[in-house]
Amino acid sequence: MPHRDTSIETIQQEMTAFARRARASAARMHPELSLVSYTLLAHLDDQHGCRATDLAAHYLLDKSTVSRQIAALEKLGFVERRVDPDDQRVQVLHPTKKGAEVLANVTASRRQAFHERLADWDGGDLDRFAMYLQRYNAAQDRLD
Amino acid sequence: MPHRDTSIETIQQEMTAFARRARASAARMHPELSLVSYTLLAHLDDQHGCRATDLAAHYLLDKSTVSRQIAALEKLGFVERRVDPDDQRVQVLHPTKKGAEVLANVTASRRQAFHERLADWDGGDLDRFAMYLQRYNAAQDRLD
DNA sequence: AATCGATGGTTGTATTTAGCAACTCGTGTG
DNA sequence: CACACGAGTTGCTAAATACAACCATCGATT
Structure with missing residues (x-):
């Protein structure tokens, strides 16, 4: 088996x-915000x-x-909805x-x-690892 | 913000x-075997x-x-149980x-x-990416 | 202007995955 | 022998999700 295959x-x-x-x-780490809620909220924040x-x-x-997740976040008081005046159907969500x-x-x-997990990595390795992950996920985006 | 932090x-x-x-x-890819079942079965196989x-x-x-997942796999005919003759409590599971x-x-x-996803990566990059992932997961093992 | 298809969102229902607690049954140790 | 422990199962519950049916609004076409 070629080395390439082993890596894959x-x-x-x-x-x-x-x-x-x-x-x-x-x-376990964040009982107050599941991975999905966290992700959604983070997206709202940076968009x-x-x-x-x-x-x-x-x-x-x-x-x-999404509707239910947002409803839950709203109930917790973490997001609010603003109806778009130009289109009454849409609710723009904000943290x-x-x-x-x-x-x-x-x-x-x-x-x-x-x-903590990455404490003993050197800068070059961190940089390359980050790049590889981006590249990998970008490829998955295109195929998924 | 140092470059290191950006990478992290x-x-x-x-x-x-x-x-x-x-x-x-x-x-989506494998309706017949969820990620968890797949993982459990794979573990049985290589252990x-x-x-x-x-x-x-x-x-x-x-x-x-685990009990329920195994029961499901057994129902599908993918694993079998062998009671350990030395300790009647334990069931050794086999694919x-x-x-x-x-x-x-x-x-x-x-x-x-x-x-497919990694088709256009060169061998060195694959190798390094694989190493980084192993290193990352090993660190998580220790901390989790 | 009335209508109709498309779009944004919600709700009903079912499934899957998971954890916790209570239980059974066998094992071994005082 | 009695009792604690370990392996596994079962009852119950909760969360996350999908699919389908639905409602409201918008925009284009007639």
Whole structure:
């Protein structure tokens, strides 16, 4: 088996192992915000608001799923809806002040965890690893 | 913000993005074997059999979850139980012939998908990416 | 202007995955 | 022997998700 295949095998195994744990471990770390809620809220934050449909498209989730997740986030007081005056159908979603704060906390603590995990990596390796992941995910975007 | 932090931020984002999708995309590709079942079956296969408790410990799953997953796999005829003659409490789990075949098929098709995604990567990059992932997951093992 | 198809969103229903708690049954140790 | 422990199962619950049916609004066409 060529070396190339061995590498691909490893990548497959490790990505799978990672995926299996990520959700559970995220839930353990941040009971207040599941991986999905976190992701949605983060997207709203850095897009400065967007529509539910956009979230669904971007994350390949059913619109009903997004609708319920957003409803939950709204109930928690983390997002608010602003009806678009130009089109009464659309609700532009924004994180509330409270939502932005919680998001910032979770982000900080996730960042902390990542920093610990990556503490002994040198800068060049971090840089390359980051690049590879971006490249990998971008490829998946195109194929999925 | 030092470059190091930017890399870590990217790694965090990309790993999260990946995790979010992996399950759904695995389910779409292989409706016959969820990501968890696949993982459990694969573990049985390469350990040449093990106990339910070992699976639970290894994958940080509740023993009830493993029990039900195994029951499902057994119902499908993919695993069989062999009671340990030295300790009647333990059941050593093994993939059946059929289970091993299905596993091989799914593995092959997953490998195919990975090959497509990584088709335009050069050997050095694949190698480094694989190493980084192993290193990252090993670190997570220690901390989790 | 009335209508109709497309778009944004919600709700009903079902499935899957998971955890926790309570249980059974066998094992081994005081 | 009694009792604690370990392996596994089962009852119950909750969360996340998909699919389908639905409602409201918009925009284009007649």
